[in-house]
Amino acid sequence: MIEMQDVWKEYPTGTRALNGISVNIGKSEFVYVVGPSGAGKSTFIKLMYREERPTKGHIFINGFNIERLKNRKVPLLRRSIGVVFQDFKLLPNLTAAENIAFAQEVIGISQRHIKRRVKEVLEWVGLSHKTDVLPSRLSGGEQQRIAVARALVNNPTVIIADEPTGNLDPETSWGIMKLFQRINDRGTTIVMATHNKDIVNTMRKRVIAIEHGQIVRDEVKGTYGYED
Amino acid sequence: MIEMQDVWKEYPTGTRALNGISVNIGKSEFVYVVGPSGAGKSTFIKLMYREERPTKGHIFINGFNIERLKNRKVPLLRRSIGVVFQDFKLLPNLTAAENIAFAQEVIGISQRHIKRRVKEVLEWVGLSHKTDVLPSRLSGGEQQRIAVARALVNNPTVIIADEPTGNLDPETSWGIMKLFQRINDRGTTIVMATHNKDIVNTMRKRVIAIEHGQIVRDEVKGTYGYED
Amino acid sequence: MRIRILRHFREGFKNLIRNGWMTFASLSAVGITLLILGVTLVIAMNAQQMSNYITGQLQVNVFYKMTATPSQEKQTIAEIEAMPGVKSVQFVSKQQEFKDLQKSIGSQYNDVLSGLSANNTLPDKLIVKAVDPRKTVALGESIAKLPQVDKVQDGSDIANKLFRFLDVVRNIGLAFVIGLVITAMFLISNTIKITIFSRRREIEIMRLVGATNWFIRWPFLTEGILIGAIGAAIPFAAIFFAYRAAYTKVGGAFMSIAFPLMPIGSIGSKLALVLFGLGLFIGIWGGIMSVRKFLKV
Amino acid sequence: MRIRILRHFREGFKNLIRNGWMTFASLSAVGITLLILGVTLVIAMNAQQMSNYITGQLQVNVFYKMTATPSQEKQTIAEIEAMPGVKSVQFVSKQQEFKDLQKSIGSQYNDVLSGLSANNTLPDKLIVKAVDPRKTVALGESIAKLPQVDKVQDGSDIANKLFRFLDVVRNIGLAFVIGLVITAMFLISNTIKITIFSRRREIEIMRLVGATNWFIRWPFLTEGILIGAIGAAIPFAAIFFAYRAAYTKVGGAFMSIAFPLMPIGSIGSKLALVLFGLGLFIGIWGGIMSVRKFLKV
Numbered sequence A, B: 001m002i003e004m005q006d007v008w009k010e011y012p013t014g015t016r017a018l019n020g021i022s023v024n025i026g027k028s029e030f031v032y033v034v035g036p037s038g039a040g041k042s043t044f045i046k047l048m049y050r051e052e053r054p055t056k057g058h059i060f061i062n063g064f065n066i067e068r069l070k071n072r073k074v075p076l077l078r079r080s081i082g083v084v085f086q087d088f089k090l091l092p093n094l095t096a097a098e099n100i101a102f103a104q105e106v107i108g109i110s111q112r113h114i115k116r117r118v119k120e121v122l123e124w125v126g127l128s129h130k131t132d133v134l135p136s137r138l139s140g141g142e143q144q145r146i147a148v149a150r151a152l153v154n155n156p157t158v159i160i161a162d163e164p165t166g167n168l169d170p171e172t173s174w175g176i177m178k179l180f181q182r183i184n185d186r187g188t189t190i191v192m193a194t195h196n197k198d199i200v201n202t203m204r205k206r207v208i209a210i211e212h213g214q215i216v217r218d219e220v221k222g223t224y225g226y227e228d
Numbered sequence C, D: 001m002r003i004r005i006l007r008h009f010r011e012g013f014k015n016l017i018r019n020g021w022m023t024f025a026s027l028s029a030v031g032i033t034l035l036i037l038g039v040t041l042v043i044a045m046n047a048q049q050m051s052n053y054i055t056g057q058l059q060v061n062v063f064y065k066m067t068a069t070p071s072q073e074k075q076t077i078a079e080i081e082a083m084p085g086v087k088s089v090q091f092v093s094k095q096q097e098f099k100d101l102q103k104s105i106g107s108q109y110n111d112v113l114s115g116l117s118a119n120n121t122l123p124d125k126l127i128v129k130a131v132d133p134r135k136t137v138a139l140g141e142s143i144a145k146l147p148q149v150d151k152v153q154d155g156s157d158i159a160n161k162l163f164r165f166l167d168v169v170r171n172i173g174l175a176f177v178i179g180l181v182i183t184a185m186f187l188i189s190n191t192i193k194i195t196i197f198s199r200r201r202e203i204e205i206m207r208l209v210g211a212t213n214w215f216i217r218w219p220f221l222t223e224g225i226l227i228g229a230i231g232a233a234i235p236f237a238a239i240f241f242a243y244r245a246a247y248t249k250v251g252g253a254f255m256s257i258a259f260p261l262m263p264i265g266s267i268g269s270k271l272a273l274v275l276f277g278l279g280l281f282i283g284i285w286g287g288i289m290s291v292r293k294f295l296k297v
């Protein structure tokens, strides 16, 4: 499903965000990516949907060879992945529902189907009452949940989430986690960068720990680690 | 220091974010504001530095009567408060150091003093190595720490922070919390909205819990509550 | 596919409404530029007509020798008509010429000349026009060499001055129009680029959620088409009606001076072609250009 | 305070560099508009001069009765000179007039008129000019009523036609210039507003960290001043040098037609005044306007 072989990433500024990452994530796995601030978690994740390209190394996602992937084909890759961005990336001129619908329009689904599906995912994240609100008029946590809903709406085979509970209270966070668990149970691969120790330690999954751009720990049913 | 009397806030969209809030926060208090997503925490905080104005009720901050405050005088209010915004609000065209320096230039401090002070606060948040980097090239947690540094730089009498650890790993979060504690010990009032149960339950302070726009709990040395 | 196109037009239209302010800016840039261009065009077309009119007046006056017999005169006419580049040869008898002279000198000198009518000492005359009015002078020179021709008055000094003057005017006008077109394109591309610049983040997000380039481009394109069409229609209507009003109102003033205004009919279609053609071109070009930069997936 | 102003100029300049693309857009909008305006201005000034020149040629030809004695003629001159609005009265004797007539008819008719020189039947003539050339016709009418005056040729038909023509031309020109100025202001304000629109978030953030309105406004203002100054300097230099070159090169062509170009000296200072004045005004106004909307603390 997701395979990285000796991947390096140096930003044009000279920052070495990733220094030789090799990892293999199989179908319907559920993986936490943990690590201190600035360790390279987001960079690791951005490589998967080709927002960033590696300086060196090979990456295979959902059967796409990222290295060889033509620009024209990138949308196909992205449609097979649902991404929750760390900074949400909602379209500011579209309402909550329209933002979610956009991801469906992109793949050519008919308006009628879209309407039904959008309603459904909005219920999942508990925001049915915010359907027609612009992102700038939502609270931080509400924006984050819209971002989660958009990532789910197309039933992607892989969901990549960058700190999807960063702006959520514990209760709402658990709601989202249960949603992820349900989706994962149906066979969807989930990769999730997180700082939430509680969640990692309670809902035990594979844990990949990144520090200074390198994988320092990779445990099946791991813990958050990093004792304070 | 901070006083609200029966404050209501209805957004133009019709959303009632606050429904009758009365609260009193004294000098050098340290207060956590907790509550579920969309409860009204950010709105509560935005009223303090007059980003939003109440629909009804009286607010007094640092001796300013928010109701009567002339537009011209608003900058004075804001200078006496250091704010960490939930979405950081860094100036995109200024580097990390320039963003912090801007808050100092605004109050007319000389370049020489600014330089020294900016260096100092960057060390506090552990980002001396990112001095000349633009916000878009910082990780989520790094941006958040720059926002914290900017809030501290002018030695304000009140610091208001909206989820200042939302994008930080536990270790870095604790670093920021210790920083807040140190500043609080020197007599600075701190109001902090947070979802971090660990922190609230470990570093015991006054806890104000907001739900549906109302204060449902106000405890000295309280806990996060909300059992899952 | 049909549904797709419909969606894109709907989205393009929605964008027009949503970005109210930006739309207004682009639209006004297109509209105003086309207005200036249209006005310049109308003036240029009239100026062209005026210049044609003036050059059409140029002629060579050929005076026969007093001794020329009618048959010799006929032969000379044939010789001139055989010359290359001759458009017309018109014979003016001495009687006719006398009347013309009388008229041109002015009524107050009537008495002066009346004594002359009896013993008309004027020569017969030919009026020759060249196909290319600029060759009038050269033509005059060849005619002067014919045996029966006494004098040739080719107005060479006037013609030369006039042509030099018209050249200068035309060059200035041409420079002005070219400058305007470049300016127009430039200002509009500026406006569009700025408009898009502010939507850069949006385009980036669209790409990140898997939209193809064409899916992103289409609404911008339909938006551009709408802006181009509306931005051409408004100045066209303005010029059309203003010109029609001006034509009926001041047309007379021009007419009496010597230069008739062109009728709106012959100007309207050319104007529409240029304005709508350019408007749509600019709109579509702007729509494509504007996203291009941000579509490097 | 002094340090503050310095800071603001430094910041304004930094912004110019930082917003490279936006700066270029604003600058080019200002520059191009001022260029068009400047060119129009130069043309207008020359046209004005041309029109003055033409109207300066207007005159009334007054023909005495054949019976008028020299003393009566003198008295008539005095009477005309006493009329209000008369600029000059010039006496043309019948001998002089005959020579003028001969010249104006053309050399080929010399023989025709030579017989007349002995018994000159032409009347003496006066050439009268009005202070205001537009009053020429009215003046001619009053002169015609004087006893010793036989005929008056005031060129009223030519004059009327000319004035009507000039009126039309002037009105079109005026409409064009006014349209251009409005267009200019409009396009520039558009550009600036869009530029600022994209900085709205920045301004909002500045306000949130306690910047006063003036603190925010100043860099925009200094930026505007710089854009205005540079945006005026470039078209001014372009027009100045182009005009100087044109003056020396094609000036002659105009001169020989009848309408001399104005020298660069007398145009340059007016042009500088208008361009820099307008440039700075637009820049400062744009700078203030642009932030105003977002400064409702």
Ligand SMILES: Nc1ncnc2c1ncn2[C@@H]1O[C@H](COP(=O)(O)OP(=O)(O)OP(=O)(O)O)[C@@H](O)[C@H]1O
Pocket: A011, A012, A013, A015, A016, A017, A035, A036, A037, A038, A039, A040, A041, A042, A043, A044, A086, B136, B137, B138, B139, B140, B141, B142, B167, B168, B169
């Ligand atoms: N666009 C960029 N250009 C240059 N450097 C970057 C860029 N994005 C990130 N970096 C740097 O790369 C390093 C890794 O960043 P990354 O965003 O991957 O961290 P992270 O693990 O996601 O941190 P956080 O938990 O704070 O989000 C950091 O030092 C960061 O400053």
Ligand SMILES: Nc1ncnc2c1ncn2[C@@H]1O[C@H](COP(=O)(O)OP(=O)(O)OP(=O)(O)O)[C@@H](O)[C@H]1O
Pocket: A136, A137, A138, A139, A140, A141, A142, A167, A168, A169, B011, B012, B013, B015, B016, B017, B035, B036, B037, B038, B039, B040, B041, B042, B043, B044, B086
């Ligand atoms: N600008 C706005 N216009 C209209 N409604 C708003 C606006 N901002 C917030 N709201 C609404 O007001 C309510 C309270 O929002 P607020 O941002 O205060 O929540 P919060 O407690 O900070 O939530 P979170 O923990 O998710 O940040 C929410 O229902 C939100 O949708």
Ligand SMILES: [Mg+2]
Pocket: A041, A042, A043, A086, A162, B139, B140, B141
């Ligand atoms: Mg990150």
Ligand SMILES: [Mg+2]
Pocket: A139, A140, A141, B041, B042, B043, B086, B162
């Ligand atoms: Mg909030």
